Amino acid sequence: MSSAKNETWEWTKALFVALLLAVLIRYFLFAPIVVDGESMMPTLHDQDRLIVNKIGYTIGSPERFDIIVFHATSEKDYIKRIIGLPGESIRYENDILYVDGEPIDEPYLDFYKQQVTDGGSLTYDFTLEEVTGEYVVPEGHYFVLGDNRRHSKDSRNIGNVPKEEFVGKANIVFWPLSDIRIAK
Template structure:
């Protein structure tokens, strides 16, 4: 009983300080929630599809309102998914782009694009082996161009990536946002 009496007396004497302390905790909790769920979204890399640039269990912060450009790394809910496992992939082509790959060169609208992030894999391949199998959007899905409001995404580890070559172009509405920071592990912090 003495403890409750002492606590009651303490809060009566320090009512303003306690209210201020409680208010600060609520503001910090609200700010943290908004920061990591509205301004930034927290994501985790699963699997090997983005190696050597991202590894399983890397943690990223994603901007849900950033514009999407070719070469961006995005967090997405892949077509056919129940939303339980989000993918991290690289945007290769945007709406109305033609895409094809021939002899390990990716062409967008018949122009070869530079993909230096693939070099670590290409240097390890035996002669006459491709990292990216030849394909055209037409042969894969019967499409001439990536549909409006859609993106063609691929993993950097092309031989071990479930990506748009298998599930097709991804609607913009399925893209959670653009990866802006890898914050974990600490020794690999990177800003994009």
């Protein structure tokens, strides 16, 4: 009887430790996120499931073109791509991104630019000042855009995103299984 009780106790402890580790990993290190909508197509699709690295930005800094998840409202998280870093001026002209006056290539948009057949551009012309009222991205903030520029609610609508609203960096698409890949 005593050995059965001991074995039950050992299993209970093991399950408790496993559950505690799962909660700690989920809360502090990594989290699953489901893409809701088409604002990041063709890079990410509606209902893709991602692993978000929540600790990466405590060690390193966000970089241009990182795909991030952030708290857009108290009820909703958005997933977008970092375009502008603190202290930079941003503008789009003729579908070309200019950072501090220098053109920057965005190869992840090539597919969508080829799909534009109405004579317009994928990303309409704007300056950072026109859409946010700021001449440069403020310190501690980031300018983010969805890859599906014509159908994305992003910094052009909600303004620059404070770093403290970041959930983390989207690292891996793990669902659907046929499309497992690193999110870039």
